[in-house]
Amino acid sequence: MSNQSWQLLNPETVLSIPLKKTDPVELYLPLRKLVASKYSESDAEKVESVLETLNKCRRDMVERRGDLSLPMQRDCLIHYFKCLCMVESLFTSLSSDADADADADADPIIFVWYDAFNPEHEEGVFSQRNGIQLEKAAVVFNLGAICSQIAASYDRTTALGRHLAMEAFKVAANFFFQLWKVFAKDVVSATLDLTPLLAQFLHALFSAQASELELQPQLLNDARYALHQSVHLLYARAVTLIHNVLRAAKLKHVYCFDRTWATHLSEKEGFFGNSSMHSWNLAQAEAPQRESSIPEQPDAECVAEILVRGICRRSIPNLQQIYVDLILSEYNPFKLMKDGKLVAYPWDMPPRYPTDSAILSSLMSSLLSGILALLPLKKSEPLNLYESLRNYFVLKYSESVAKRVEGPLEMLHKLRNQMLRDDLSLPLRRDCLIRYFKCLCMIEPFFPMNASPNPPVFVWYNAINPQQDSSQHNIHLEKASVLFNLVALCTHIALSCDLTTIQGCRLAMEALNEALNWVSPLPGESKKASGTIDLSEQYTSKIKNEIVGLKHKFPHPQSDVSSLPEYPASTNDPSSDVTEQFLLGYCKAHSLLQEVCEAACLDLLSAVSPVKIKDGNLVANATLEAALENMSLQETSDGYMYIAGGVTEPTTN
Template sequence: MSNEYRQLLNPETVLSIPLKKTDPVELYLPLRKLVASKYSESDAQKVESVLQTLNKCRRDMVERRGDLSLPMQRDCLIHYFKCLCMVESLFTSLSSDADPIIFVWYDAFNPKHEDGVSSQRNGIQLERAAVVFNLGAICSQIAASCDHTTALGRHLAMEAFKVAANFFFQLWKAFAPKNVVSATLDLTPLFAEFLHHVFSAQASELELQQQLNNNDASYALQQHRCALSFMSVYKLYDRAYELIPNDSAARKHVDSFDQTWVTHLYQKVTFFQEEARQRQSSILPESERPAVFSRVQSCALDHDAECVTEILVKGICRRWILGRAKFYLQQKYVDLILSEYNPFKLMKDGKLVAYPWDMPPPYPTDSAILSSSLSSSSLSDILAFLPLKKTEPLNLYESLRSYFVLKYSESVAKRVEGLLQMLHKLRNQMLREDLSLPLRGDCLIHYFKCLCMIEPFFPMNASPNPPIFVWYSAINPQRNSSQHNIHLEKASVLFNLAAVCTHIALSCDHTTIQGHCLAVDALNDALNWFSVLRLESKKACGTADLSEKYTRTGNNEIVSLKFKFPRPQCDVSSSPGYPVSFDPLISGPLAKILVQSTAPQYFGAKMKTCPSDVTGQFLLGYCKAHTLLQGVCEAPCLDLLSEVSPVKIKDGNLVANATLEAALENMSLQETSDGYIYITWGVTAPTTN
């Protein structure tokens, strides 16, 4: 990008907003008392952990804000929002004679915090809206705090502004209209729409700067893209500017916070409008435009250490989202029971466990829902069809580090050393024969993410010792494929992910409600991984088990297998935590998960009924929060700023999470007398302060 562009765009000046503040409130005791009185003491014990975590999150959100980094504040808010959605149904159960739970929130744009709004009885909607506002605000602060003079900093800021805009879009469309009467001005639809457009404009402006750095297209196409982008940025700024000056109360409100805001927006509108007009002639006619416009990739490879880090970060954003996110929303139940990294767990006895937001994963998992033998011998055929692929050991760390030293420099290699170490350790763990199925699945997912990060650097033509991946056929172990092609590695990992999911499904206790739901969810996940595999295997000429024909056959086998599972009887002994009258297969959150894969005749009018037990209601709230957050927070690079990420961005470097490293080195398996497998860890995950 030229000096002229740098001066005109002025990326160092961006808008961000403060968080709303609130008064403390005790949630645990009144909610626990409510559950015990409405349901039973045993039900209160089953959800006690969620209520404790809810209370801790809110207390930390109020009292520890000044001690927490911006990414940790984001983690706390996300965790609190999930817990809040889980308990939402309880607030509608508060009787008129019960002590109300009062939430008090102050206007974010009023620095003196005058005129705080007290919610009346059942003020859960105000609480949720305020938390969504703060999630958008904290993302705007993360974006503003990034170093906009570097490519990596601009990329992180761009993604953070996009997420902030998404949160304010949700506030505008879903939450603000419910609080118009009682909310402060910052929670009205007008302000939510205004902030959505402001942060969308700033994200688009940063994306435009990345585009101006990108020289992978012809001159005409590059000018065409720039002209469209300038016009898009102008329209976003213009819409934001129109909303405030035309409303006297809103204008006065913004001026009381910062009088430079309106001036700043006016300057942006004026500049981008003029630039868009000048470039309008560069827009290509329809006949000359390419059929598909690729999104902005990364800056050109050079010897800039920061640029290498950005390429690694963009690798996971671009390839992980394209390959997985569109399927991820279908899977919740596997995570709730088996994932070592999901902070919410559903145990066999119906108890819901929530780990503190500031306790880094992995978390011990009770795998008792998995049985030691298959429920039906006729179902074991697919085990022969989908055994795990095996591979030869490989020292990825040495070969990759040598490449970065040779291609770039020793300092560049040091900046990405944490990623390379984690990549190597995950591959070694993947080869272990003693891993449980859930832990193997988590390990494969983490490894696949790391592969997505390093993919842009393949093929390593400049390396004298490139890594050679050797994989054996799952159907004919005597045959193997030996290639430098990273797509062979990725396709093989995807195959094993699908295989692990089928093995999990077949090892479930299918006589129980939980076992049946977990099995069907696992098979859905296997189908998802096969869908990604079909795309990846086209780039790799591997063994026959990676062929289109084989994966299509595997798809069909899995679909038919789902209908072979016996439907369990819904009684107290087979589904602890559920009353006899409630069948989670035909109502509540589990039905939402099963509806895509179970015969239509299983579902009718009962699909719209709500679960009648507290655990089912909490699960339904969790599913709603999970779906909303997955749709809004589509920015894996922001997770790399978090303390709970396996690989973190720290001072522009990629470093491995020490807690996960220690866990990978010290984890072991313990088999109990009842035949169940439990995970134990050689180190205790500390609480992050």
């Protein structure tokens, strides 16, 4: 293979783009003033946390960008986008008020953004008076740009680095697809970087680079025509588009756009095209030694990649239950409190809320009947997963490999201990079970552990008849049992809700929807485990049918139009409720980001992820570890018992 051809296949040769820059804007004061005047002071107090976090996110984007790592910039942008969608209705009100009263005393909010490909900042674009369209489009652009930089920053000669880069390029392409199809169309007098044409080109570019990285192991080891052709078509589309972009750049006087991109992409297209197939095959035949000079991945790299792929497995249900996390989750950065107050934690601080169970009751609903009335959680014997798994990695790989992954193994062990505790509140136990299930998916590829002399033994008791148990080395028994407990726990949450309130109705409905999500993969795991009768397909099918029936029994408000998709609607006009407007915006942002950011492995880069990737290693989040250590009952002088921030009834002597 010629040096030029080899260079074209070099994984270090990828393109990424810079972020757009902007001028500072004060958002908190004018938006809070608007809420207080349009709604009430009490309403302003309910949402001021969101406004403060919105303002901080934007200030950090402008003032702290140089001090933040690429993953931290991504965290900040995602958090800001959610807050921005929450307040979008306020900008509509501001624009309407300004149109109605041209002499309004309030200072307008004007966003100014500069072309990412114009470093001199000579031609900034101003938003329309109190318009949010430019701001949203610019943030979506920067989300795509930061993902492209994250991808380019990885060592793509390793299996883990190549996998992370591939996923990051896919997400970047998804963001630019949204910019192309949705957000860029609303921008007036856009700079070159916010035109649909450039967004379409960047979508094609990053899709091509992601596909090349995904197919790279096959491309390096065989010359199948179909593989080359699939990548060739993507690069061919990018080449066509970049020539259109260059013409548009000239018209907009953006002469600094890097024209070497066109040459690079044309070479890529030619290499993967039909004309290069014969030379590729000939090069392979003539220079096999060059092929064999590619270093094999060390065991440590392979193990890290397998763990990352495991935690991102598609077998984990894609949970869309927004309201459950808003009300119950201890770790969601946004929280809806019992008094209707919306709390938004800063993007760079892991949330620590008091457990708010005001809409949960200690009494089960009168609607409870049938199987669900007798659906306790399964119990299990204690198990030291850390020791058995670490010994396995030492035996199969090496001590150094075991050290590189011992952080996640410790987290796995602690989560298992906590999820079995009966004294945890329902919200805390749900959080613990979900995180533990994700960790199980992470280690699943290493089962069955045939090379280990002492593989872990999972022992689970029948939830219906505790005298019966199942004892296996099979990890699918563990997964099926955790799924069963998630189903049971979600039904307990639903049946403990105060159905006289709109929040209680929404939470109950969403908890049942989540239970149905968890019950879907349960039969598949159960078939691989052959556990007790409560895990049988027949029994889980009955549970599913009863959950569906229970949903129809839940009371619904009289309104036929739901203000949140699939949830009971408030009887009040949503436009008269600022909290409702914020919730609608949050749901829209959450749904969009769920669709775009499908790569769960990128969340492993976040500062608030329970398991993180750091310097090529998987490490446990120290903050979550500390929370698990402190998750114990502590009696206080006021006679109340606190469970990780949640209050229970006073104790009696």
